[in-house]
Structures are given as structure tokens and as C-alpha cells.
Amino acid sequence: MAYTTENNQSGVMTKAIKEGIFAGVIALGMFLLFVGIETYQDINNQLVWRTRWGLLGVFVAVAAIGRFVTVGFIKPHLDSRKLAKAKTGVLEISDEKGFFRTHFLKIALIFLLCYPFLAMLIFGRQGSLKYVDNFGIQILIYVMLAWGLNIVVGLAGLLDLGYVAFYAVGAYSYALLSAHFGFSFWLLLPMAGILAALWGIILGFPVLRLRGDYLAIVTLAFGEIIRLVLINWTDVTRGTFGISGIEKATFFGIWSFDVGAANNFNKAWGLPSSSVYYKMFLFYIILALCMLTAYVTIRLRRMPIGRAWEALREDEIACRSLGINTVTTKLTAFATGAMFGGFAGSFFAARQGFVSPESFVFLESAVILAIVVLGGMGSLTGIAIAAVVMVGGTELLREMEFLKHVFGPDFTPELYRMLLFGLAMVIVMLFKPRGFVGTREPTAFLKERKAVSGSFTKEGHG
Amino acid sequence: MATGTTMTKDAILKVEHLSMKFGGLMAINDFSFEAKRGEITALIGPNGAGKTTVFNCITGFYKPTMGMITLSRENGNEFLLERLRDFEINKVAGVSRTFQNIRLFSGLTVLENLLVAQHNVLMKASGFTVLGLLGLPAYKTAAKEAIDKARYWLELADLIDRADDPAGDLSYGAQRRLEIARAMCTGPELLCLDEPAAGLNPKESLTLNTLLRTIRDGGTSLLLIEHDMSVVMEISDHVVVLEYGQKISDGTPDHVKNDPKVIAAYLGVEDDEVEAIEEKLDEGTV
Ligand SMILES: Nc1ncnc2c1ncn2[C@@H]1O[C@H](COP(=O)(O)OP(=O)(O)O)[C@@H](O)[C@H]1O
Ligand SMILES: [Mg+2]
Numbered sequence: 001m002a003y004t005t006e007n008n009q010s011g012v013m014t015k016a017i018k019e020g021i022f023a024g025v026i027a028l029g030m031f032l033l034f035v036g037i038e039t040y041q042d043i044n045n046q047l048v049w050r051t052r053w054g055l056l057g058v059f060v061a062v063a064a065i066g067r068f069v070t071v072g073f074i075k076p077h078l079d080s081r082k083l084a085k086a087k088t089g090v091l092e093i094s095d096e097k098g099f100f101r102t103h104f105l106k107i108a109l110i111f112l113l114c115y116p117f118l119a120m121l122i123f124g125r126q127g128s129l130k131y132v133d134n135f136g137i138q139i140l141i142y143v144m145l146a147w148g149l150n151i152v153v154g155l156a157g158l159l160d161l162g163y164v165a166f167y168a169v170g171a172y173s174y175a176l177l178s179a180h181f182g183f184s185f186w187l188l189l190p191m192a193g194i195l196a197a198l199w200g201i202i203l204g205f206p207v208l209r210l211r212g213d214y215l216a217i218v219t220l221a222f223g224e225i226i227r228l229v230l231i232n233w234t235d236v237t238r239g240t241f242g243i244s245g246i247e248k249a250t251f252f253g254i255w256s257f258d259v260g261a262a263n264n265f266n267k268a269w270g271l272p273s274s275s276v277y278y279k280m281f282l283f284y285i286i287l288a289l290c291m292l293t294a295y296v297t298i299r300l301r302r303m304p305i306g307r308a309w310e311a312l313r314e315d316e317i318a319c320r321s322l323g324i325n326t327v328t329t330k331l332t333a334f335a336t337g338a339m340f341g342g343f344a345g346s347f348f349a350a351r352q353g354f355v356s357p358e359s360f361v362f363l364e365s366a367v368i369l370a371i372v373v374l375g376g377m378g379s380l381t382g383i384a385i386a387a388v389v390m391v392g393g394t395e396l397l398r399e400m401e402f403l404k405h406v407f408g409p410d411f412t413p414e415l416y417r418m419l420l421f422g423l424a425m426v427i428v429m430l431f432k433p434r435g436f437v438g439t440r441e442p443t444a445f446l447k448e449r450k451a452v453s454g455s456f457t458k459e460g461h462g
Numbered sequence: 463m464a465t466g467t468t469m470t471k472d473a474i475l476k477v478e479h480l481s482m483k484f485g486g487l488m489a490i491n492d493f494s495f496e497a498k499r500g501e502i503t504a505l506i507g508p509n510g511a512g513k514t515t516v517f518n519c520i521t522g523f524y525k526p527t528m529g530m531i532t533l534s535r536e537n538g539n540e541f542l543l544e545r546l547r548d549f550e551i552n553k554v555a556g557v558s559r560t561f562q563n564i565r566l567f568s569g570l571t572v573l574e575n576l577l578v579a580q581h582n583v584l585m586k587a588s589g590f591t592v593l594g595l596l597g598l599p600a601y602k603t604a605a606k607e608a609i610d611k612a613r614y615w616l617e618l619a620d621l622i623d624r625a626d627d628p629a630g631d632l633s634y635g636a637q638r639r640l641e642i643a644r645a646m647c648t649g650p651e652l653l654c655l656d657e658p659a660a661g662l663n664p665k666e667s668l669t670l671n672t673l674l675r676t677i678r679d680g681g682t683s684l685l686l687i688e689h690d691m692s693v694v695m696e697i698s699d700h701v702v703v704l705e706y707g708q709k710i711s712d713g714t715p716d717h718v719k720n721d722p723k724v725i726a727a728y729l730g731v732e733d734d735e736v737e738a739i740e741e742k743l744d745e746g747t748v
Binding site for chain 2: 303304305307308310311313314315317318319320321322323324325326440442443444445446447448449450452453455456457458
């Protein structure tokens, strides 16, 4: 091409340097007061201030160099790649997928099945605890919650900001019923789901007449009401103290994981006493629950009810003209989503051994919703990826001790969790406005299954 | 249609003294008409005459201020449409409709649009989802039949090649045909079409007319809104003319075409001139 000459190259470089300096100046202006100066209380409880020029320097340098690299190298590279593709006539959206893409789900499932053992092999028995529990189980809980919420938000297009309420119902159902009646985990797991679904219907009846923003606000309020009831109904829930000593899940009633029990799992199998086996067991339970959620969602999407959910998201008025009872359709979406929230809640209670209203704040709803939106509404794979990135990412932050060397010893990376979460969301939404997986898989086809581009699907309107 | 001609046609839809008020505006004022079974009835009138409002009353999107809308099904059951809930008008009474501004499920494929329309049949076959989830064969055969029905209508609407494309990706004319096919997949006895020919080019308009005739010959009665007279005259058996919410003419296309009131309404002539034309016509016939 005529215009990719030396002359043009140096033009790009000057432009990159200019924009880099410009970005640096803007960053300096923006962060001078926020980052450069810090106020704190000294030993005499007086408010004093000190400067943090080093940190400010890091911020400015990141902005300037980042802009320089983007304009100078990344953009020309992307442009030339696009140009080359256009010349060879290869479309941007190519149908051919590599081996990894076509078998992605199988590979992921096999990896997950081996994951606890791999962790144990690599990090040893105690070292693997962190990987199985903090990463594995934690992420899978969010995958399950997000898949459950996906039915309501992603498929039916009903914006629910109070999903954590059903999680709470599930958790407290297990905690209270096992404490008062001594029912086992395996009995209470379905019961918690059914109770949460019932609450979904109870909430749904008055709320589903509302649309859009109003629906969002009322579900948000419902989430808060449940939390406030949990805090204030102290006779039953013990308020903010929470309920502790919740019974562990048993190995289908055959073996127990309680240390003192006669049929202790570790003893029965001649294993050294360690909590890691219980965690591994929990990992497989939540993995199975996730698979159940995915299976039911996939099956339901191909059933009339699932299609009606998606049709509802696309156009509610057209649905009514086709004889679809939109009220019951919305209610089933709400109840099904709530049921999976309830399952996840009872699992959460069994895993923690302790529940308190602290775990069910609005922020949890927001995080779950963010995962659904980031993943691409309706797409199970996208949502799972988003959960790994978001939850795994925040867990990773805890591990980043080296950041202390950069930002000083009082730097606690966890505190920046939400900042990074927000930043990541903005970035993903800029580049992938429809989430990681923006396309939609059709539920039926005559000749070939073609993914539906995200530009045709709607988000729903409540 | 040997039996159709000998059989006296009964009314499938009877609208009596229908009135609809929006705030101070009387959009429909004491409007009555009948649509015969097996016919194409057209409801015409200038823009803003209240045609869409009549449709919305019939199909349950508006509750009429006054009046009675009776639908008689082939099996003899009668329904007062204004008393049914909006979705029951399709599900129970067998009335389906299209919209003036097309309402498709644009993110679903063409085929999926037609499957959604068969929701109630499939829902029953799947034992309200429970039996279907267990993978019972009854649901599988029902699902196959649903796809066959969809394929039948896709072929009639000339959309079979686009079956797996998103509905939002179709051309305007194809979207209109899909909306009609989708309405037909609910298995209606009365199909109400709101300006199906609006925005179509002459060729698309022609295929549409063929499709509508096929639907009528298949035994479904049609009620059709149009504001373009020429389209209506060609395919309808019976025409009702509405102006400012009131019926000004009712009869065969030929009768309506020569009605001075209709001519006046369409040409925008003053009332006294209408009388003048009427007098002249009277003189001519006497
Ligand atoms: N929902 C509504 N609220 C208020 N006025 C309405 C509404 N729908 C229709 N109208 C009014 O009723 C009259 C008839 O409208 P419409 O039935 O859409 O006419 P047409 O379909 O014959 O062009 C118009 O004056 C219109 O402004
Ligand atoms: Mg209209």
C-alpha cells in the first residue's frame, strides 16, 4: 500500500509521543490531589497530610506510556491486520474454529473434574486448600448464582436487582431447618430450592406488573427487606450475630465429615485427618449443582417455556397477541431463577458453617448481575468466563503481596477490589458491549445452526 | 369451495355499538359491523379514522368504553371478546393479529418465531414442561409436528430459505410475511391484519395478496385494515369504511367504491358538496 511508508511511520510515532505526553498531563491533573496528597491521622489524632509523589509518578507514567503504546504500536498493528484480512478476503467473522474452540466445553469440564487432584498434586495437601476452596468453590458458587440469575435477566429480560434475597432464603432455610429439625443437607438442598422458588412467586405476583426501571427498584427493595428481616427478627435468626455451627454436608448419609464422628470419612478411608477432603467433596457438589443448572437451562431453552421467556424479552406485546400468558411466563422465570439461588444458598450455608445477613448485601446482587452482563446475557459459557475473571481476579488480588513493594507497606490490594472490578467492567463493555459472548445460539433450526448476532437481540424492558 | 357457496355464511365476528374514548377524544363512536366466516373483510378509512383502535379493542389491547364484540367459533362456542383477558383472545377465542409497526422477535430466528407462536400447543404436549424435561416421546413428536407446521407456513410465505436467520435481518416485506405466518401458526379462525401492505413494493404487494387468498381458501376468515383503496378492492369480499370513528359505508367493494361519502372522505370534499354529489347521483339513477 502506498501510504504505509517510512514517512507515515514517523508520523505515527510523533503522534504517539504527543498523545502520550498529553495523557500524562491529564493524568497528572486528575490524580495530583487524589493520589499525590494523602491525609491521615497521626498518633495525637490530628489530621495531617503527606505527599505520595512516587505513587503519583506511577499513575502518570502508566497513563502516558499506555497511551503511547496504544497509539504507536497496538493501533497500527490492529489496523494492518484488518487491512491484510480485507485484502485476502477473509471475513472478520470466520466460521472455522480451532480444535480448542470446538471442544472448549469438554476440555473445561475435564479440567474441572481433575482440578482438586491437580491442585493437591502441585501444592500439597494443605497448600491445595486455598486453590480448591478460595478459587474453585468460590468461583463455582458465583457461576451457579449467575446462571440462575441469567434465566431471569438474560433469558426473560426481567431486571432483578434483588437476586441475593433468594440466595439468603436458601442459606437461612438450611441453617434454620437443620438446627431445629436436624434434617440433613441432602433433604434440605431441594427444600431450600423450593422455598426460594416459593418466595420468587410471592415476590413475583405484585411485582411483575411493573416494567423496566420500576421492576428493578422494587426487586432491589425486596432484597433489602429480606436482609432487614434477617437482621431484626432476632428470635429466629439471631440478627447480626448470624447462625453458626451449621451442620456439614454428609457423604450421602454414609460417611460424615465431622472430626469426632464414628463414621468419619477420613478414618473410613484411612486418610490423614485434614479438612481438604471435605473441601474437595464440596467442590464436586457445587460442580454437580452447576452442571444441573446448566443442563436445566439448556433443556428449558429448547422447551416452549424457555422460548416464551426469550420471546418475552424480545417483545411482550407480540407474546400476548400469540396467546402466551405473560404473567405465568414471568412467574416461572422468576421462580426457576430463584430456585437455583436457593440451591446455591443452602450450599453456601453448608460450606461456611455460618450465615449472617452480612453475606447478603446489595453488593452481592450487583456483582452477580455484573457477571451476567459481562458474560453476555443469555450465554452460559460467557457467564462462566466472566465469573472466573471477576471472582478469580478479586481472589488473585489477595495474593498480590508484591504490590506492597510498589505502593508501600500499608497498601491492601483487597481494598481496590471494587475499583478494579469497575475498571474491568468499563473496559470489557467498551470493547465487547454485548459481553464476552454476544451471540445467541438458536434453539431450533431447519438446515444449519447459525449464531444470532447480538445486534438483533434485545435486553428486555422489565 | 363447492360447499362454501351453497352454505349461508354466518358472521364470525359481530361488533355492536363499539365506542372508545381517549380522554376527551371519541376515537370510535357507536360503530357496528359484521365479518362473515370465510371472507376477507376490509376495514378502510383515512389516517387517524380509528381503524387500529378498533383492532386493539377486538384483540384485547384496549378495553372498549362501550359496546359488545362477539366471536362465534366454528364449533358453535361464542365469546364476548371484551370480557376475555388479552392472551385468551388468541388462546381461547382463536383470534390472532399483526401490528401496524411490525412486532417480531427480532433476536430469534425465523423458525423460532413460528415455534413461539405454537406455545400453547407445545406447552400442553410437554406436560407444562415437567414431562418434556424428562424427555418423554409425546413431546418429541409434538415438537416435530410444530416444526413441520412452521415449515408449511415458511414455504407459503416464501421464507423457507431464511428459516435459520434472525428475524431482525429480514427485509421489510419478508418481515410482514413472517408476521402473518407467525399469526397463522397459532391456528386462528380469524386473522386480523393491520395495514399489511404498507411500505411494500408492487411485487411484494402482489405476493402478499396471493398469500392472503391462500389463507382465506384454507378456511381462515380475515379482517384487514388498509388505507390504500386499490389493494382492498382487489382482494376483499366485503368492505367497511370508517371516518372519524364512525361508519360511513358498508358493502361490497363495488358498492363502496361508488359511495359518494367514501369518495368525499378520500378526496377531502366538504359536506355540502357531498350532498350535491348525492343529489346528482340520485337524479342519474332515477
Ligand atoms: N392510546 C391512545 N391514546 C390516545 N389517543 C389515541 C390512542 N390510540 C389512538 N388514539 C387516537 O385515536 C384516533 C384513531 O387512531 P388510530 O386508530 O390509530 O387510526 P388509524 O389506525 O385509523 O390510522 C387518532 O386520533 C389517535 O390519535
Ligand atoms: Mg392505524
